[in-house]
Amino acid sequence: SQELEQSPQSLIVQEGKNLTINCTSSKTLYGLYWYKQKYGEGLIFLMMLQKGGEEKSHEKITAKLDEKKQQSSLHITASQPSHAGIYLCGAGPNTGNQFYFGTGTSLTVIP
Amino acid sequence: DAEITQSPRHKITETGRQVTLACHQTWNHNNMFWYRQDLGHGLRLIHYSYGVQDTNKGEVSDGYSVSRSNTEDLPLTLESAASSQTSVYFCASSRGRIYEQYFGPGTRLTVT
Numbered sequence: 001s002q003e004l005e006q007s008p009q010s011l012i013v014q015e016g017k018n019l020t021i022n023c024t025s026s027k028t029l030y031g032l033y034w035y036k037q038k039y040g041e042g043l044i045f046l047m048m049l050q051k052g053g054e055e056k057s058h059e060k061i062t063a064k065l066d067e068k069k070q071q072s073s074l075h076i077t078a079s080q081p082s083h084a085g086i087y088l089c090g091a092g093p094n095t096g097n098q099f100y101f102g103t104g105t106s107l108t109v110i111p
Numbered sequence: 112d113a114e115i116t117q118s119p120r121h122k123i124t125e126t127g128r129q130v131t132l133a134c135h136q137t138w139n140h141n142n143m144f145w146y147r148q149d150l151g152h153g154l155r156l157i158h159y160s161y162g163v164q165d166t167n168k169g170e171v172s173d174g175y176s177v178s179r180s181n182t183e184d185l186p187l188t189l190e191s192a193a194s195s196q197t198s199v200y201f202c203a204s205s206r207g208r209i210y211e212q213y214f215g216p217g218t219r220l221t222v223t
Contacts, residue, residue, distance in 0.1 A: 033211055033212070035214075040217075041216060041217070042201060042214040042215055042216045042217050043154075043201070043203075043214040044214075045211045045212070045213060045214075048210075048211050088153070088154065090154075090212075099144065099156060099159075099212065100156075101146075101153050101154040101155075102153065103151075103152070103153035104153055
């Protein structure tokens with residue numbers, strides 16, 4: 001199976017601070033997806049990365065996929081309370097047919 | 112607007128009963144998925160379908176079944192509910208295998 005490790009498991013930051021969440025795979029990723037989940041709700045798609053070295057941004061959130069396609073990072077600049085929630089990375093199917101998720105990073109932003 | 116819905120949103124049932132959770136999407140997506148989310152385990156894939164009449168087992172399929180008779184719906188059935196199946200269940204759909212998945216709001220199931 002393809003496992004995705006996320007770090008840290010939880011993060012508490014002061015509003016305005018920058019933060020980074022990492023997602024690491026033991027195998028080459030053929031598609032890396034970032035989602036955000038508000039507590040008690042469904043997942044919201046943020047970004048998808050497919051190419052080594054690819055970087056995408058949406059508002060104050062930037063995601064990168066390394067050249068080897070085994071690690072991705074999600075960076076939030078000047079965090080706001082609205083950024084609070086659980087961030088999950090997911091990997092699309094490559095040789096297999098199953099989609100996998102990391103265990104998630106819980107983000108709390110203190111006003 | 113296209114969407115994906117799940118029903119019921121909350122369900123309490125007794126051990127041994129059969130339970131069916133509904134998932135309906137209006138995006139005309141070929142791919143549909145069922146996950147369960149538990150503390151300490153994250154999201155785990157139960158079953159998935161790549162089209163009508165196609166169903167496949169995921170990581171934690173024991174005790175669950177699905178059927179796909181049309182594009183819009185993928186109901187999840189618990190044949191004989193067990194307390195270990197108490198969880199939050201999410202349905203998702205995507206346009207294709209390499210495309211992002213869109214998630215429903217979830218169903219919180221409690222088996223007593």
